Amino acid sequence: MDQRTFIKTIALSETQKDYFIHYLVHPTSAFYHEQFLFRFEQRLDVTVTIRTLTEIVKRHEINRSIFVLEDEPIQKVYSEPILDFEHVASADWDDKTIRAYLNQELGKSFQLDKGPLFSCRLLDYKEMGSILSFKYHHICSDGWSVSLMLDEFTMIYQQLIADQELVIQRTTHHYADFVEWELNYLASQEGEEARAFWKKKLGGPLKRLELPMDKTRPSTPSFKGGISFFTCKHELRDEMIAYRKNHHYQTDVIYLSLFLAFLSRISGQDDIIIGVPRFGRPQKEFYSIMGPCLVMLPLRIKIPKNCSFKELARLVQEELSLCSRYQNYPFSLIAGELDYDRDKKYSSFFSTAFVHQKAIKQDGAYFVGNAQNTFQSNDLTISSYPIHKNISQYDLCFVVEKDNQQDILAGFEYNADILNEETVVKWIADFEAASLFLLKNDSENILMLKSQAKKDYWTKNFVHLPSFKILPEDGSSLSSDSTVFEREKFEITGLLSTQISRLAQSWDSSAFEIFMSTFLVLLHAESEKEDMALAFRADCDQLQKISFLLLRTDLSGNPLFSELVLQVQRKVKEAYQYKDGLESLLHGQPEPQILFEMNEEEPHSTIDFQFRIHESQGQLYGTITYHANVFKRETAQRMLSQYEYVLQSVIAQPHQRIRELVSHLNSQFLSNDDYEQLFL
Incomplete structure (x- = not known):
């Protein structure tokens, strides 16, 4: 040492x-x-x-x-x-x-x-x-x-x-001088005004931007990342340059507006917070100091209904100018007072960012990024050496540069915990095509493109599904013309219900997601299928034109039960975000075989096998409503008993893997003949 x-x-x-x-x-x-x-x-x-x-x-x-x-x-x-x-x-x-x-x-x-x-x-x-x-x-x-x-x-x-x-x-100045300035600023009237501004700007419910994910977000982030670079097509480059000149916008406004339109389209959200870096050195004497002064400005944009790109760009310019006036206030000081569910494993309450890097000398310093800029510094010829990052601080960060050949080099830096590179490459193609359309048709409603993204979500996730049929059908003596539905139910004890609620709270999930995940384990045990799709609903008032949503789950790799709950949580959120695009997928398709729901009322449905969690007179029940021409009563009764057993097993040992749960279930419910076969 x-x-x-x-x-x-x-x-x-x-x-x-x-x-x-x-x-x-x-x-x-x-x-x-x-x-x-x-x-x-x-x-x-x-x-x-x-x-x-x-x-x-x-x-x-x-x-x-x-x-x-x-x-x-x-x-x-x-x-x-x-x-x-x-x-x-x-x-x-x-x-x-x-x-x-x-x-x-x-x-x-x-x-x-x-x-x-x-x-x-x-x-x-x-x-x-x-x-x-x-x-x-x-x-x-x-x-x-x-x-x-x-x-x-x-x-x-x-x-x-x-x-x-x-x-x-x-x-003559060091970082200690900046720290002293910050303390004085926070105690000043200017600091109080900035605090009030950000509390108002970030007031009300804040929802973290949820991108469509390829993989379930892990309970503990690895912070692994990647970056996909691309050179903007010359037609798009020329349109951006012309749009900036014609409307007298800063280049950042154009890039930011196009990125926000893209994020809104793929996420289905219209209240978006995006991190934008700002210089963070409020006095000229701090220009020559080294230290972490740079600020990630949390730019919150609420995209109005029927918003055109022209209106969005004007809104971005106004908000960027306004928020930059208050950029010196440390946002961590008010994060605890904001109305959002913060995952403390992540450093920020926004998950996307935009960075415009430059390679020009400004007041004695160079901004240098990944573009192949060659420049002179004190008569030494230098260029950036490109390398792909394997770490990402955000789910998605749009990085933009302009190189010396006047081409615009850009990149999507992404969180590899939740996204595959193939998806990001497709997003880049979509971003370029959509950006070109918006620049040429800036009076058109940007929701035109959003509705297509919602259709694309369902097509991507369900078009290659082998079959909606999961459970083997029993058949019965009833005539094929019968449409008789029968019911079996069991009582979920108050103690079990309380334990489920506590487990949901510890996993930052909901009882609905745990009940549904337990049902998926049961379906997996009955069918031995890992790739399953079923209908579900939890709030019929939100569905409007359709009577249910779809969820496709992947049990390959023998996940932990808690990982399955996170997967269900993510896909339920996505299904509600993209619900408006489901109607076109359902048109002409066979009806799903299975429905899971958690409703007080029992809406009418013709689906053959319906599992409902509901409350009656203060007591929680699980009820199976089944088509008697397709399933036998014994099947419904057995599945209710097995469901109750899996619930109790999850409560007793929450960190089991799916195959462990299925193995314990199968051994618990062996028939006498099956039991004897073990000893032959």
């Missing part, structure tokens, strides 16, 4: 407090790691590179800091310029090997209480070039800080390599 002399103790900014809490919960996570990669056309001298980085660490206290928990979290600054640097002799490596190495480096954990929290790797690139990797933890840096570091690096390096006396403006 390096010997250090601590010279200063500093309070944490509100942003740093959030990062520190996340670190305490996920100490090995790379969620708040950032890596910037720069390719130099010339080979950098290793010794001079080390001297240059040492000078930079000396200049900025934030690069000589650790973060510890004493009575409260604090930042401790030490005097020694300790450097985490490695030179890699990689001239004969191909790009695949280089990217694998850099991804491995990105995943290595920082220790906030030990440091350093900034690392640099210098890789030899092919015959003459170099790749310089800056990696940092967000608690001590942001994108502006890295562009400052690049500017200082090239300036100092060029002086040292020429053996000149080091001439660079002295650092």
Whole structure:
């Protein structure tokens, strides 16, 4: 361990407090790691590179800091310029090997209480070039800080390599000055006005944006991500440029409006919060400091009914301008007062973001992203080295850049816990086609495209379903013309009902989802099918033109029962979001064989096998209504008994896997003949 002399103790900014809490919960996570990669056309001298980085660490206290928990979290600054640097002799490596190495480096954990929290790797690139990797933890840096570091690096390096006396403006401000400013701002009238603004702006019920997911969101996020890049088609590029000029909008307004229209279309939601980065340095003296000042502005857009793209763009411009005036208020301070169900495993109450990266010098710093921009910095020729991210902070982030060939390079960064790359690639094609339509037809209602997305959801999820038939049919002696329905029911005890409610609360789900998941386990035991689709309804008032919704479940891989509940929860939400598109799918299709519902009243239905959870005179019941020409009474009675057993088994051992539940069920309900067969 390096010997250090601590010279200063500093309070944490509100942003740093959030990062520190996340670190305490996920100490090995790379969620708040950032890596910037720069390719130099010339080979950098290793010794001079080390001297240059040492000078930079000396200049900025934030690069000589650790973060510890004493009575409260604090930042401790030490005097020694300790450097985490490695030179890699990689001239004969191909790009695949280089990217694998850099991804491995990105995943290595920082220790906030030990440091350093900034690392640099210098890789030899092919015959003459170099790749310089800056990696940092967000608690001590942001994108502006890295562009400052690049500017200082090239300036100092060029002086040292020429053996000149080091001439660079002295650092007069540090991150501690920003922390002091923030404390004063929060106590000021301006800070109180900003607090009131955001409480009103984010007031009322907030609903997290729910994208159509390929996979059930895990109970504990892995923060794995990916990014799919694309170059905008030239027709779309030209339309965006023309639209900006004709309507005098900032480029960000056009991008944001198109992305919001896309998000509304695929999610079915019209109240959307999207994160938009803002500079976050309220005074010019802070332009030269390194540290996490950048702000993710929670831009809330409520898209009106029958809204056109022209109206949406105007709304986005107004909201972006208004919200930017209050960007300096730390949103974590009011998050606890907002009306939304926050999943504390995730850092933010918004799950999507938009980032417009640039590669131009602004007041001494470079914004550099993934586009293949080549630029000069203190007479050194540099370009970004592209690499696909394997971490994502959001479910979906739209990243936009413009490269030197005037093409617009963009990307969808996505949460790999819930989305497959194939889906994201399809979304990109949809986004481009829809954006071109909206720009050319900006007076048309954007809901025209939304209704098609709702139809596409049902087509995608149910068009390849083998059959709606799940249970083997018994048949009976009744004539084929009969439409007789009979009922069997059982009583759900008050104790069992209370235990189900407690379990639902602990899983952040509902009793409906647990009752329905238990029924799916029973259907799986009866049919041995893993891919099943059934009708369901929980609130007939919301269905309007249709009498039920559809749910398709996947039990492959032997999931935990709790994972099945999460899958049901997600698909029920999606079904209600896209309910308006179901009617076209049902037209001409055979009726589902099975219906699950939880209603006080019993709406009429002709579905052959109906399972209903309902309350009567303060008592909860489960009732099977079945077509007597298709199913026998013994089948209904047996399934009621088995359902009650599975419910009790789930309560007794909530963390069982599906096959365990089925195995216990089968052994419990063996017939005498089956039992004897075990011993033959």
